[in-house]
Amino acid sequence: MVQIKGLNVMKQSLRWNQLGLRLFRLLQKQPVGILYFDVIGYRMESQVWVREHHSEVLSLLGSILPTWKGNHAEGVIDYVMISEGVFLFIAIPPQWASEKKDKLESYAIQLDDEIRHCCVLSEETNRFLEIHYGVSWLDGVESVNAVQPLYGSLNRAYLEAYHKRDNECKEIKGRLFHLLSGGDLRPQYQPIYSLKSASLVGYEATLEGSSEETSNEKVLAYAVKTGKLADLHKRAIHDALVKYKESGCLSKLFVNVDERILKDPNALPIYLVNKMKEVDVDPRRLVIEIKFDRASEQDLQIIQTSIQLLKRQGMAIALDQVQYNLLDWKRIELLQPEYIKIHKNLIKEVQLDWMKEEQLKLLLSVVRRMNGQVIAMGVENEEELRKVITLGVDMGQGFALGHPQSLSSPVPALHPQINRLTVDSRERFIREGIPRDIIVQSKQVNHEHYVSEVADYFQLTERESYVIVVQDRQPVGLISKGKLYQRLGTRYGVSLYLNKKVFEIMDGTPLIVESTMSIEFVSKLAMSRSADQLYDAIIVMREGHILGVVTIQALLDRMTKNQIEWAKNTNSLTHLPGIHLIEDEIRRRREQQEEISLIYADLDSFKWYNDIFGFKKGDQVIERLAGIMVSLQKDDPNLFIGHIGGDDFMAITSQRTAESLCKEIIERFDQGIHEFYSPSINEQLHSMGKIETVDRQGNKVETKGVSISLSVLDCDNLQHYKLEDLSEQIIELKKSAKAIIGSVYVRGKCRGVSCC
Template identity: 35%
Template sequence: MATNPSDSSMNDRDHTLLRNEMLEILRNQSIHSVYQPIISLKNGTVLGYEALTRGPENSPLHSPLTLFSYAEQEGMLYRLDRLAREKAIHGAFLARKNELLFINISAAILYDPLFVPGKTLEMLEAHGIQPGQIVFEITERSSIEDFSMAQKILEHYRHQGYRIAIDDAGAGYSSLQAIAELQPDFIKVDKSLIQDVYRSKTKEAIMESFVSFAQKLNIQIIAEGIERQEELLYLTRMGVHFGQGYLLGRPGTEKAVVAPELAESIIQQRKIRDNIGSAWTIGDLITATATFDSKALISEVASYFKNNLHAPGVVIVSNDVPVGLMMRESLFQQLAGQYGFSLFWNRSIDQIMDKQPLIVDEHTPVENVSQLATSRDINNLYDLVVITSKGKMAGACSIRSILECITNARMESAKVASPLTGLPGNIQIHRELSKRLLEKKGFSVIYADLDYFKWFNDRYGFQKGDQLIQYTADVIQQSLFACGLPHDFVGHIGGDDFIAITSSDEPEKLCKEIIRRFDQGVRLLYEGDDWLYVEDRNGNKVDNAGVTISLSLIICGTAESVTLEQISQASAKLKKMSKEHPGSIYHCACIGDGDYV
C-alpha cells in the first residue's frame, strides 16, 4: 500500500524512503505529462489541452496531488514545478496555432526567482509554440497572500502574451477575491459545482452567477469534471463557454477527436439556447446611418457632423463593406488638440477611425449583441453597433435601442410566463401555434399532464408539489434538447399541464424520451416511500406505483385546413385515451395532410 506523505504517523524510515524517491524523480526527470482536451460548448471544437503531471508508475508519488503536496512540504516545489512545465511544453501536440496549452502552477511558484518569462520563452520557441498559446492555471487551493505582488508578476507575463486562468473556482477559500484582483482570462469551475448540476437548483444558480459576471468582465468559463450527458446539456444551455471532463475526453498523449454526435449535440443545444426568448434580432433595430469611404478626408466627416448635430457617428466602408467606425466625440477630441487641424484635416479618415468596431449580422439575437456590446472597453461602451446583411453594410443601432428592446421583451415575457417554471404561458403558446399554422409546414404538438398529481400534492404538501411541477418542466426541456430541434418550443399551460411544439421527424421518439426521463427520476421525490396504489380525485384506491405522465401527440400535416380547434379536440380525445391506461403512456393522432403514419 502506498505511503501517504501527509500521514502524521509515518516513521523516520518511511520518510527517508519517500524523500529519496522524490530526489530520484527530480534527478532522473522521471515525470511525464498527459493532456486532457478542453472543448468549446458553442461548436464542439478543441480549444486546447490541460497538461497534467504524473509521477512514475507504481510509485507512492504517482498521483499529482500527492507528488506536489510532498514537494511543497519538503521545500522542493520550485524544482518540481519547473520540471513539470518543461515536460508539459516538450510533450505538447497543439494541432493549430490558435489551440491553447493550459499549465498548472501553484500560487507559491509566482515568487520563485527562476520563474521568469525568458526561460519559458526559450522552451516555447524550441517547440514552435507562441506565448499567446500558453495559459497559466493558478490553482485556487493554494491561497495568494500578496495580491499586489501577484498582479505585478502576472502583468509582466501578460505583456509577453501569456494568459491567466483561475483553477478550481468554487472549491476553496478565495475564488472571488482572486478573480477580482487578478482579472483572469479564464475561470475554471471546480467539479464539485458541476457534478449533478442539472439536479441541484443551488448549483445551477451559482453557475448562472459565474456566467453572468464573467460575461460582464469578458472572462471565459470552463466547466471541469463533466462526466454525464445531462451535465453537458445543462451547461451548454446556461451559456458556459467551454467544458472539460471524461465525457468530452480523457487525459492522453494523442490529439483529441470529438465524437461527431457529441459535437452535433453541443451545436444543437447552443442554437436552442441562443433562440430562447430571442424573437427580436438586431436587424429589427436597424437605423439608417451615414457612411463614408475609407479614403474620404477627415474634413468631409467633420463637416458632416457639424451639419448633422444629432448624428452620433458614421460607418466607414470599403466597397460597401464596413471596415471602421468614427464616433463624433472621438473625432472632435482628436481635432481639438494643439495641432489637431493641421495634422489631420486633409488626411483620410481610415487613419484615425476605430478599426475594430462591433460588427454583427442582422440575424444575430439582440440578447447576444447586448452581451458583446457591454463587454467592450469602457471607452467604446456607447459606440454604435454596425449591422450587416450578407456581409454588406445595412445600418447601425445604438446601445440605448438595444437595452430598451431587451427591457421591453423581458417585461412582456414576465407578464405572460409561468411564475413557477418561467416557461411561456398561454398567450405565448397561442402565438406559437398560430405562427406554425401560418407557416404551413408540418409540425407536432405534445400535450403533457400528470396522473394523480392531486394525490401527490395532498400527501407531500404544496412545496413538494411545486418541485414536481418544476421537475416535469425540466424533463420536457431536457428531452427536447436531446431529441428535438433548435426552434422547438416548450410552454406551461398551467398547473400540471404542459405543451411542446416540435418540427422533429421523430416526435414519437421524443415522447418516449420524456416518459423515460420522467419515470427514471420521479421516485426521488417520494422521500423513500414505495407505493402500490394511489388515490384518485374521489379518494378511490387505484393500483399504481405513484405519479405518472400522460402524453397526447398530435402530428399536424401541411394542409391549410388545420385549425387550433382541431388540435385542441384531438388533444382532448387522446388525453382521455391515455388516462384509461395505467402507467406513463402516450397516444398519437394525425390531422391534416402529410407523410405521416
C-alpha cells in the same frame, strides 16, 4: 567508421561484468536482439542545448527503464546507458525466427511511446525530442569469441539509428537554408472569435502547416538548436505581414515570438517598426504573442523592456499557452499583457473536469482585474465551446471555430455556432430578436475613404450620429460623430486627422450582433464593453448583410417594455412562457417554415394526488416536471418549453428529436415521483402495483400513481395549419394517451387545413 562514445569502455568491460557473462551464456542457447535508442536528436552546433536537454532525457530514461524492464520480464534481459543513448538486450524466442526485426521494432515502438507519454519532460525538451532507434541481433556464438561479434551487433544497431537521424538532419538543414534564403514559409491564419458577440476578432499566423516533406515545426525546433531562431522569426513575421496586407484584412493579426529573441530589447522592436512601415500595416492591429518556457526572473526584466517598447508603438501583447502555475502568474503580473491565451491542456474536456473549471475561473478573475482578455486555445468540439462560453471566456480559437487556412479563404464575420450557443436557449426562444423599428440605417463608407468625407457627411446630416466602415461589404469598424468631433476639436486636430483614411481613426472593434439575438442578451454584451465603448451604437447584421445600427438608449427602452410584457405572459409558479408566448413561438416557427413536433404534457391521477397530499405538494410536483423539461434545453438548443397552466405543458422541438425527448421526460419523471409520496403509498404501490381512487366523474378507478401522458403532433409545414385546428388534434391524441395506464407518449401526424 562512426565511433560510439562510451562503447569502447563497455566493450572492455563485457569480458567480466555481470551483464556480459549473462549475455555470453544466453548466446550459447538462443539469439539475442539489440535495440539502440538515440536520444540526442539531430547533430547540431548548439552543444548547450545538447547538454541541457539530452541529460534531462537520459535522467528520466534511467527512472523509467527499471519499471519498463519489469513489465516485459519475459523478453528484456537488461539495458546499458551510454553517453549518447541506451542499449537494450532482448532474448529472442524460437517462434521469432522469421520475424526478428519486426518483433524487435515492436519493442522499440513501445518504449518510444512510454518515453513520450510517461516522462515528465519540460515543454521545450518534449517539443524538440527526436528519438531514433536501430535494431540488430546475434544468432549465437562460442563463448571464447563472443566479444567481437557482440561489439559488431552493437555497432550495427547504433549505425541504423545514426543514419536515420543524419538523413533527417540533412533534410531539415536544407529546408531551413531554403527558408532563410527567401523560400516561402506559407503561413496559415487561424481565426479567433469573440465568445461574447460571435464576431471575428482576428487571426493567428501559424507556421505549423506542412511543406513538401518537412514540417515547419521541425524546422523551427532546429532553428532554436542552431542559433537561427531570430532570423527565422523575422522571415516568418515578414511573410505573415505581407500576406496579411495583400489580403486587405483589417482584423487583428497575432504573430508568434519566442521569448529568447526578446532578450535583446532593440532587435525585435526596431525590426517590427521598420517592417510595419515597409509593409504599411497599422501597428495597432498587431498582437505580439509570446511563448515562454524557461525564462529566468532576470530574463523577464529584459523582456519587459522589449515589451514596453512594442507597446509604445501601439502593439498589443499576448502571453501564449498560459497554465495554472506560479511562473505564469508572475509573468502575467510583471508583463501586464492585453491578452492571455489559455493552454489547450486546460481547455481539453474542461466540461468533464471540475478542477480545470476552477483553475480557469481563477485565471479569469485575475485577468479581469488587470483589464485583460482571455482566449481559450484548442477548442476542439461543441461541448468544450459551450463550457468556455458559460464560464465567461472572452475569445476562442481551435478546430471547432476554424482551421488554419490562407487569408484568401473567407470566414464568417459572425460565427454561427457561437451565435447559437452564446444566447441562452430559453431566452432566445421566448423573446424576440432586435426589432426592426429600433434599427437605424446608417451610411456605410469604404475603409479607404478619407476622414474629411465622413466629417462633411456629418455636417450635412445633423441627425446622423454613426458611420459604418466596411470592407468587401462586411463591417470592420464604426465612427461616432461625437468622438470624431472630439478628435478634430483638439489642438492641431484638423491637420492631424482630416486627411487620414478612416481605418486609421475608426473603432476597429465595434460590437457586431445578429438581428436574431434577444435584446436582453445584446444589452448584456453592450454593458460588458470597456468604458470608452460603453455607450457606442451596435452594428446589426442578418445573415451576412448589414441592417444598420441600434443605439443603447433605444435598446434599453425596448428591453424595459419587453420585461413588462414578459411579466404579464409568464406562469407565476414556474416562470415559463404562458399560452400567448407559446402561440407566438408557433407563429415564429411558421414564418421560418420549420418542420416541428408539438408535445403536450399533462399529469395523470393528479387530482387524486392533490386530494391526498394538498395543493402545496401538488405545486412541488409541477415544479419538478418544469425543472425536468427545462433541463433538457441544455442538450437541445431548438427546444422551447411553455406552461399552459395547472399540470399542462407544451414543448416545441424538431421531429428528429421528439421521440428521444419524450422517453427522457418519462424516465426522469417516473424515477423522481416516488419522492413525493408517503411511505405507505410507496409500500402499497410496490406490493400491489396499483391504488384504488376515483376519477373526476366520481367513478372508482385504479391508478399506478401519478404518471405523465405526452401527446406528440408532428407538423411538416405549419403554413397549412391554424392554431385552433392544432389544438383540436392535440386533444384527440391526449384522449388516446389518457386511455393507457402509466406514463406514455402517443404520436400522430398533423392533418393539413387551409389557412385563413
